[in-house]
Amino acid sequence: xxxxxxxxxxxxxxxxxxxxxxxxxxxxxxxxxxxxxxxxxxxxxxxxxxxxxxxxxxxxxxxxxxxxxxxxxxxxxxxxxxxxxxxxxxxxxxxxxxxxxxxxxxxxxxxxxxxxxxxxxxxxxxxxxxxxxxxxxxxxxxxxxxxxxxxxxxxxxxxxxxxxxxxxxxxxxxxxxxxxxxxxxxxxxxxxxxxxxxxxxxxxxxxxxx
Amino acid sequence: xxxxxxxxxxxxxxxxxxxxxxxxxxxxxxxxxxxxxxxxxxxxxxxxxxxxxxxxxxxxxxxxxxxxxxxxxxxxxxxxxxxxxxxxxxxxxxxxxxxxxxxxxxxxxxxxxxxxxxxxxxxxxxxxxxxxxxxxxxxxxxxxxxxxxxxxxxxxxxxxxxxxxxxxxxxxxxxxxxxxxxxxxxxxxxxxxxxxxxxxxxxxxxxxxxxxxxxxxxxxxxxxxxxxxxxxxxxxxxxxxxxxxxxxxxxxxxxxxxxxxxxxxxxxxxxxxxxxxxxxxxxxxxxxxxxxxxxxxxxxxxxxxxxxxxxxxxxxxxxxxxxxxxxxxxxxxxxxxxxxxxxxxxxxxxxxxxxxxxxxxxxxxxxxxxxxxxxxxxxxxxxxxxxxxxxxxxxxxxxxxxxxxxxxxxxxxxxxxxxxxxxxxxxxxxxxxxxxxxxxxxxxxxxxxxxxxxxxxxxxxxxxxxxxxxxxxx
Amino acid sequence: xxxxxxxxxxxxxxxxxxxxxxxxxxxxxxxxxxxxxxxxxxxxxxxxxxxxxxxxxxxxxxxxxxxxxxxxxxxxxxxxxxxxxxxxxxxxxxxxxxxxxxxxxxxxxxxxxxxxxxxxxxxxxxxxxxxxxxxxxxxxxxxxxxxxxxxxxxxxxxxxxxxxxxxxxxxxxxxxxxxxxxxxxxxxxxxxxxxxxxxxxxxxxxxxxxxxxxxxxxxxxxxxxxxxxxxxxxxxxxxxx
Ligand code: SF4
Numbered sequence: 001x002x003x004x005x006x007x008x009x010x011x012x013x014x015x016x017x018x019x020x021x022x023x024x025x026x027x028x029x030x031x032x033x034x035x036x037x038x039x040x041x042x043x044x045x046x047x048x049x050x051x052x053x054x055x056x057x058x059x060x061x062x063x064x065x066x067x068x069x070x071x072x073x074x075x076x077x078x079x080x081x082x083x084x085x086x087x088x089x090x091x092x093x094x095x096x097x098x099x100x101x102x103x104x105x106x107x108x109x110x111x112x113x114x115x116x117x118x119x120x121x122x123x124x125x126x127x128x129x130x131x132x133x134x135x136x137x138x139x140x141x142x143x144x145x146x147x148x149x150x151x152x153x154x155x156x157x158x159x160x161x162x163x164x165x166x167x168x169x170x171x172x173x174x175x176x177x178x179x180x181x182x183x184x185x186x187x188x189x190x191x192x193x194x195x196x197x198x199x200x201x202x203x204x205x206x207x208x209x210x
Numbered sequence: 211x212x213x214x215x216x217x218x219x220x221x222x223x224x225x226x227x228x229x230x231x232x233x234x235x236x237x238x239x240x241x242x243x244x245x246x247x248x249x250x251x252x253x254x255x256x257x258x259x260x261x262x263x264x265x266x267x268x269x270x271x272x273x274x275x276x277x278x279x280x281x282x283x284x285x286x287x288x289x290x291x292x293x294x295x296x297x298x299x300x301x302x303x304x305x306x307x308x309x310x311x312x313x314x315x316x317x318x319x320x321x322x323x324x325x326x327x328x329x330x331x332x333x334x335x336x337x338x339x340x341x342x343x344x345x346x347x348x349x350x351x352x353x354x355x356x357x358x359x360x361x362x363x364x365x366x367x368x369x370x371x372x373x374x375x376x377x378x379x380x381x382x383x384x385x386x387x388x389x390x391x392x393x394x395x396x397x398x399x400x401x402x403x404x405x406x407x408x409x410x411x412x413x414x415x416x417x418x419x420x421x422x423x424x425x426x427x428x429x430x431x432x433x434x435x436x437x438x439x440x441x442x443x444x445x446x447x448x449x450x451x452x453x454x455x456x457x458x459x460x461x462x463x464x465x466x467x468x469x470x471x472x473x474x475x476x477x478x479x480x481x482x483x484x485x486x487x488x489x490x491x492x493x494x495x496x497x498x499x500x501x502x503x504x505x506x507x508x509x510x511x512x513x514x515x516x517x518x519x520x521x522x523x524x525x526x527x528x529x530x531x532x533x534x535x536x537x538x539x540x541x542x543x544x545x546x547x548x549x550x551x552x553x554x555x556x557x558x559x560x561x562x563x564x565x566x567x568x569x570x571x572x573x574x575x576x577x578x579x580x581x582x583x584x585x586x587x588x589x590x591x592x593x594x595x596x597x598x599x600x601x602x603x604x605x606x607x608x609x610x611x612x613x614x615x616x617x618x619x620x621x622x623x624x625x626x627x628x629x630x631x632x633x634x635x636x637x638x639x640x641x642x643x644x645x646x647x648x649x650x651x652x653x654x655x656x657x658x659x660x661x662x663x664x665x666x667x668x669x670x671x672x673x674x675x676x677x678x679x680x681x682x683x684x
Numbered sequence: 685x686x687x688x689x690x691x692x693x694x695x696x697x698x699x700x701x702x703x704x705x706x707x708x709x710x711x712x713x714x715x716x717x718x719x720x721x722x723x724x725x726x727x728x729x730x731x732x733x734x735x736x737x738x739x740x741x742x743x744x745x746x747x748x749x750x751x752x753x754x755x756x757x758x759x760x761x762x763x764x765x766x767x768x769x770x771x772x773x774x775x776x777x778x779x780x781x782x783x784x785x786x787x788x789x790x791x792x793x794x795x796x797x798x799x800x801x802x803x804x805x806x807x808x809x810x811x812x813x814x815x816x817x818x819x820x821x822x823x824x825x826x827x828x829x830x831x832x833x834x835x836x837x838x839x840x841x842x843x844x845x846x847x848x849x850x851x852x853x854x855x856x857x858x859x860x861x862x863x864x865x866x867x868x869x870x871x872x873x874x875x876x877x878x879x880x881x882x883x884x885x886x887x888x889x890x891x892x893x894x895x896x897x898x899x900x901x902x903x904x905x906x907x908x909x910x911x912x913x914x915x916x917x918x919x920x921x922x923x924x925x
Contacts, residue, residue: 140433199431675702
């Protein structure tokens with residue numbers, strides 16, 4: 001529509017001509033603290049719990065499975081295609097459906113499931129954040145539609161924070177159409193500033209560090 | 211100042227419940243921010259602000275370059291950029307696309323940019339249902355109002371008012387428990403998400419090197435809006451640009467902390483293009499509408515260009531003692547508070563509401579908290595001068611101008627100044643050595659004096675001015 | 685040879701609060717300064733500048749430059765007027781290179797009263813005594829444009845017999861804002877009342893500030909509701925013994 005019109009107005013306003021080169025932008029500012037894995041895990045769990053999320057540190061794959069089994073309690077659930085879920089045996093738990101690749105079927109499943117179970121590409125310790133990249137392994141809706149979200153994080157995936165994430169993933173768009181950072185359960189405070197969880201996304205979140 | 215501005219201010223001040231609601235809500239937001247930016251919680255907060263300001267300055271000064279870079283990268287990921295010069299073009303684009311896709315229902319996540327062009331009204335005018343999905347924004351839409359606050363749209367509504375609203379508009383039994391009200395809205399909106407053909411979002415940031423938009427939210431409605439429907443349209447002002455994904459390390463930190471005191475909001479979505487071949491879900495089509503709507507006018511003004519650095523965190527509203535009294539709806543346009551006071555005259559012209567730049571004590575609290583360091587008081591002062599120049603051209607405010615000219619004349623003539631002072635003092639003689647008077651001396655009728663006395667007492671003039679005492683002392 | 689100090693007393697102190705001016709002179713002379721009061725002085729031009737009348741502000745500012753151009757130090761009992769001279773003269777003379785130069789030369793010579801005591805005179809104890817519980821109001825321009833925050837508190841801390849009790853809204857505007865106080869009188873009055881609530885909560889019997897204009901607003905509102913609280917300029921506190 002108005003492409004040329006708008007660009008022309010921008011250039012005129014700035015006194016620039018078409019294709020004129022730009023100065024260097026200010027250098028990127030990334031601050032990556034040094035923190036050992038144990039302290040990262042401790043901070044990560046502390047942050048999630050401060051946001052009313054649940055955390056569990058599993059020493060083994062079986063441990064992870066039995067924690068998830070306890071949360072599910074046989075309820076209907078959607079699991080992503082993340083390999084770790086299969087390795088743990090979570091996809092074989094009663095009530096769990098996995099491997100759904102058709103978007104319409106997946107959506108129907110997620111809309112009726114009690115829990116959504118996913119992996120996480122990364123996790124950020126200092127904010128208690130899960131990083132989810134859409135891929136053949138991870139659909140967008142599993143962590144979004146069901147009222148409970150359970151995520152399994154491999155400890156090697158735990159970064160210090162956003163700055164480290166952006167230093168190892170400087171161009172997220174090269175990998176995925178959607179990178180989502182999830183920090184705690186869905187919440188709103190739109191009425192009288194009173195906090196309510198689970199307004200649109202999951203109101204309950206469980207993070208298992210494996 | 212227009213009569214309507216005056217009237218709205220008066221109404222807001224007279225409503226004691228509303229006063230309490232605004233004061234409490236903004237107070238809580240101030241407190242949350244304060245805790246999130248203090249030296250313990252964010253040791254490099256001031257450096258982050260400086261960096262954010264510098265990055266924004268660079269981007270805005272080279273905006274044409276970054277727009278084209280952004281556009282190329284969106285296309286490379288299978289999306290499309292659409293430039294629109296105003297709201298009509300935005301509506302035409304959305305309507306055209308909706309018609310082609312036989313869409314009838316649109317879900318929307320919160321976007322001040324679409325508020326700015328009244329998109330919902332324009333779409334509804336063409337029988338296209340467009341539903342706001344952010345809880346606060348949904349309530350505002352049900353009430354046919356404008357957002358009261360950039361970040362907290364329904365800040366002024368009490369749970370009783372929400373109860374009435376839901377009953378009246380949705381026909382549900384009256385419910386005053388906030389959790390339950392929220393769940394009522396959730397249920398209604400869940401249906402809408404699953405049935406919608408198009409999702410419209412705003413964008414908190416446009417990332418040039420990635421061709422991506424970034425959305426920041428707590429509820430999950432923006433994720434649903436951009437994931438569930440087949441078509442996703444993001445509508446953003448051209449100034450939302452940042453050069454690199456890595457700059458988000460600075461901007462996301464500042465935005466969450468400044469807005470609600472959160473180190474990161476619950477959801478941050480970084481979206482570039484439609485669903486890719488092997489991805490399981492996500493929209494099939496991805497459009498980014500880049501809106502001018504007056505922004506290039508602001509861009510052309512070197513002195514005030516930095517108004518476009520704003521990341522809409524709302525901190526300046528919460529900290530503004532004037533906003534905290536007059537609330538959001540007294541402001542003449544969708545943007546309220548200090549940022550509204552500088553954007554509105556620049557977008558709509560200084561004559562839209564000439565009183566607006568004057569509705570400030572110039573206390574500077576806004577500039578102190580602004581995460582991108584916009585010098586709002588300085589821009590207000592520039593706008594005041596613009597208003598006066600425009601009034602002079604139009605022959606308005608003659609009396610005031612005359613008074614200031616006379617004042618300046620007197621101030622350049624110390625003898626006159628002293629005599630004027632003595633004359634004024636003789637009209638309001640001190641009662642026993644400098645008391646405070648409650649009313650103007652009888653027979654004196656000056657509007658500013660009456661205005662002063664409507665609120666507070668006036669010091670009576672001392673028997674002698676300082677300079678008289680000084681001379682006596684020597 | 686004591687240093688020479690030129691006092692810019694400000695129009696509001698000259699006309700309405702002469703006692704504040706006398707207190708400033710008192711404190712400075714006690715510290716050994718030779719105080720000069722250039723009698724041609726009037727106003728810094730701020731009322732016009734803040735009201736959008738740049739040309740009128742410029743005229744008055746030029747007069748100010750004429751009066752004070754050869755001063756060694758200019759001491760001002762107001763954060764707001766100091767900021768006008770030190771910061772905003774640059775804005776209004778952006779198209780008058782010669783005056784811009786003169787304004788820039790003044791910039792380093794003009795001192796808000798408390799800052800002069802601490803930074804030039806180098807004292808925080810001026811030997812004052814006042815047996816009273818006071819609270820301190822940060823005037824906006826002193827606080828945000830001049831970064832005057834701890835200085836006045838330090839000075840108050842050395843006053844014998846004085847107890848300083850901080851109010852929760854110390855940094856919040858009193859609502860004066862020059863012509864704002866009459867153009868938006870109701871809003872301005874509301875802001876003053878919010879401020880007073882905070883003052884009352886401290887239990888102090890006096891409010892201290894470095895700006896007489898804020899104090900006029902606060903005292904006017906206090907007087908209207910008849911509270912037993914008085915306002916004092918910092919200079920008045922430091923001059924008492
Ligand atoms: S002007 Fe600054 S403080 Fe105000 S909303 Fe914009 S970014 Fe936030």
